[in-house]
Amino acid sequence: MPEPSRPSATRACPVAHDHEPQADAPACPFDERATAFDPYTDAYMANPSELVRWSREEQPVFYSPRLGYWVLTRYESIKAVFRDPHTYSPSIALESTEPPTEEALAILKSYGYALNRTLVNEDEPMHMARRRALMAPFTPEHLRQHEPMVRRLVSEAIDGFIDAGEADLFRRLTWHVPFSVALHFLGIDDDEDHEKMHEFAIAHTKNAFGRATPEERIEVAHTVGKFWQLSGEILEKMRRTPEGPGWMRYSIRQQKHHPEVVTDSYLHSMMMAIIVAAHESTSFAAANAIRLLLEHRSVWDEICEDPSLISPAIEECLRHDGPIASWRRRTTRDVVIEGVPIPAGARLLLVVHSANHDARQFSDPDLFDIRRSNVIDQLSFGFGVHQCLGKNIARMEMQIMIGELTRRLPHMQLVPQEFDYVHNLAFRGPQNLHVRWNPAHNPERRDPDVRHWAQAVHLGGPMASAMVRKLRVLAADTLATDPDIVRLRLVAADGSALPRWTPGAHIDIECGDTGLSRQYSLCGDLDNVHEWEVAVQHDAASRGGSAWIHRYATAGAPLRVRGPRNHFHLDEDGRQRLILIAGGIGITPVMAMAQRARATGRDYVLHYSAASRTRAAYADALQALHGERLQLHLSDAGRRCDFAALLAQPRADTHIYACGPQRLLDALQQAVARAGWPADALHVEHFENNAPKLDPAHERAFEVELRTAGLTLHVPADRTVLEVLHAHNVDVQSDCEEGLCGTCEVAVAEGDIEHRDSVLSPAERAKGDRMMSCCSRARTGRLVLDL
Known part of the structure; x- marks a missing residue:
């Protein structure tokens, strides 16, 4: 292992410069701002991130002649250094920046x-x-x-x-x-x-x-x-x-x-x-x-x-x-x-x-x-x-x-x-x-x-269930002529601005004192920071969430909401053509994607399936906004979406995003597989998780190795990976703990995963590089997690 040189009083730029630099030559990490960088000041101690904003935005690695150090300012590169203690030794963590005197x-x-x-x-x-x-x-x-x-x-x-x-x-x-x-x-x-x-x-x-x-x-x-x-x-x-x-x-x-x-x-x-x-x-x-x-x-x-x-x-x-x-x-x-x-x-x-x-x-x-x-x-x-x-x-x-x-x-x-x-x-x-x-x-x-009186202490990272926003229902109305679908326009209870969200994002609404919280996709104007919009369809077979919302979420009512979160991200690569597919109330996340595609000038088409025109939420507004790019498929008119014909010719420049009932998603996945589309071309959002739940009598124990932390933990038959991680001081956030919300996702480096979530697509599952720690398990005896 080479011994580092001690910092010296004067230092030159450590990158050699040719008289005529090549196009791919590294940028000079040594300039006037780097020369002026001084962490031993009140201004830096008060707000380090502001003092290096220029670096974070323009020059994420620079050389400080005052310190004799290379300075890193961006998240991913700093996390990558922490992740590799062999390449990046901590041996100087307690070293004085100047040599001690004799x-x-x-x-x-x-x-x-x-x-x-x-x-x-x-x-x-x-x-x-x-x-x-x-x-x-x-x-x-x-x-x-x-x-x-x-x-x-x-x-x-x-x-x-x-x-x-x-x-x-x-x-x-x-x-x-x-x-x-x-x-x-x-x-x-x-x-x-x-x-x-x-x-x-x-x-x-x-x-x-x-x-x-x-x-x-x-x-x-x-x-x-x-x-x-x-x-x-x-x-x-x-x-x-x-x-x-x-x-x-x-x-x-x-x-x-x-x-x-x-x-x-x-x-x-x-x-x-x-x-x-x-x-x-x-x-x-x-x-x-x-x-x-x-x-x-x-x-x-x-x-x-x-x-x-x-x-x-x-x-x-x-x-x-x-x-x-x-x-x-x-x-x-x-x-x-x-x-x-x-x-x-x-x-x-x-x-x-x-x-x-x-x-x-x-x-x-x-x-x-x-x-x-x-x-x-x-x-x-x-x-x-x-x-x-x-x-x-x-x-x-x-x-x-x-x-x-x-x-x-x-x-x-x-x-x-x-x-x-x-x-x-x-x-x-x-x-x-x-x-x-x-x-x-x-x-x-x-x-x-x-x-x-004493507030309970939570050890570990905060539970997502504690991150509640107090919102108010600005308006609640039915869409089209279908009383089973109610549109809610939500605002902050104190009138403040709401966080921005991206297409595919959802919020969790707490359904009163029932103990239920349900995820609903955001579907309003992406640029409106003062209102969020969701559409909720009453499902008679549900466990009570949609029934509670239809009964109690009236104009002026307070709501406790968490999020937004997004595990149904739209790829922002403008070169990719989009096929957007929605069934019934599954239009809500997809319509936000169509809105974004139109605003950025992407090539897209929106296929929307519903039982009838009256059951097609937002149909008139979508028709006015997207014109011929919207294809309505109404069952009562005999116009069903022919997935086999639509997807007969795979295209490397096209991605498919879909949300709807499970039967629609199953048919779509079969059509994609039969036509030979690339595995990562299809992205889906599920309404529910039908995967098997934890049953200790039929589970097998296994080990998880935390590659970065250097630990190996035993996951018994009666506990989830998430529970074991929390018990051993490992911070992983969680919320629904049912495999629906995507909050507890962890990266997997090695091992065969038994996926039990409704978050990941078939292509993402086949890739095998991530899992929902609240429900998924190992098929064999060991998983290696990137934690």
Whole structure:
């Protein structure tokens, strides 16, 4: 493995330039904006994604001469680096950007300082061996035992200032609680000097991630040396009581079983590093989140009213304004990233805050939307084998802190202030968070029971079922002359704009207190951000969803809605000709595709089958908009769609999109297969899932290997893949858990899948590269997932 060169004071462009560059030569990653890039500023700490917007949009990989690092700013390339720890070594994750002085090294040596590799900066295969040996206390099952302690600490902290009318929440809550939780989790006694340890932790952060002056380096070296000695003393005390509580004592016990993996030097290094890692990111994440929520007052008021929104709100806070600015990696071989060749031994700065604002991954990324459907994809916790082990205890702490504040101080206001930051490459968050309120308006003065109520904590990524939008039915009317179809026009209850959606997207409507939620395709004007439209057909054979909507979803009625989500995407390749096929109420997603095709000038035809003209929803509007491109096939007029004739000649430049009753889709799939169309030419949307459900008496157990995380998990006959993933701290979002909504999709690298969903098309199933983890299983003994 090549040794990287140390950063130098002056650096030239690392890409060689010919006098006459070739057309396919790599773009120069070194320009005026790259030269000016400086992450050690308040502006960068306050909003890294904004400071590198130019890079994210125009030049996603550039070379920083100030740092001697290649800087990556886009989601996919950063995730790909996280996914491959062999090519992109984490060994420089804790390395100072400037070489330590001889004097500083001598000072550290005088304290016996010998920080070794930790979970953050260790290479494979040793990293995963240690991670597997030590990760059990971080699983949701084990973390639950810490919840009463976290609640007590938060409650006591708020008790200490609730009657004061003002507080610096960073000092009084968001630093104090995570630090105390970290020490408790590690098993460190309460009699240790917390303020001194906090001073040590800041010095360690400056040493590993900061840019200190020569004078500061001397002071930092002394403080880090003292921190190292204190860590060793605490560890030795724990060795005398190894059966006691805490993760470090658990690690000491594991050393007996894995002495070659859990070594003495490793335990000492982890003791020091984990004191910082276990609280620093959580402290800043909580401070960032509270500030962001108070700056978006309507969102704060929403979660005060509906605490079930706290979990998704926190996840969106982690995406929008997370506690990590960047991580670092080193290349172990020559690579090409975003078209830019990068040599072996190069240092990479991965600006994860920028990745979380990449419009290629997150629609309208600068919008703060606590109901964002793919928020679980945020990278603030990292990804892959080095994903943060403590992510769920951080979520627990943040949920409890924000839950207590919204219940006990809902009238709290953010005080105008300048925010102070510790300048460093990794952690980001304010060192102050001043708020004020009128104590006379504290809810518990009117009702003392307020302080005893507690919102349930959800460990893991937020459930899609919690991401509810409160909408109002603007209008409800029947279409054509068919009373069995009602069109609903929906608006936000507060009149605000709604998220944009794409053709094929659907929303989930909660059907009152029935426990049912049903998916309905959006079908209105794609450009109208103030209204959504769905059409719902009453089905007498249904389980009650459509009957509830026809009865209760009248003009003015409130509705609880989730989404939009889309697993029936329209390929936006304008060169592709489209054949759009709909049967009955299946016209709803297809008509949005036709609208998009017409607006973008694509070649398309729309075939719409219905029992009669009166049963053909939207027929008149579609006829007026699409003219001869609309072909109506009405059964009562003897005009049925002849799929065999329509699809007799396969065309490589044509894609087919269809939605309708199962008999229509079955006939269509047979026609496509008989004519020899390419497997990926047909895309379908199903109304229901008729696949077999989990039956433990007839299932077989199997294993799933998580290729990126380096874990192998056992899936018993009575549990789904989704349940097993959640039990082992793996974030996968879910909603219907019936194989209908597509929320729990995971990528599959190897294995034979028994598909039981109604989301994937036959071609997608045949490809075998993804599955719905809530219902599908392995046909044989093993699946390898790209997680």
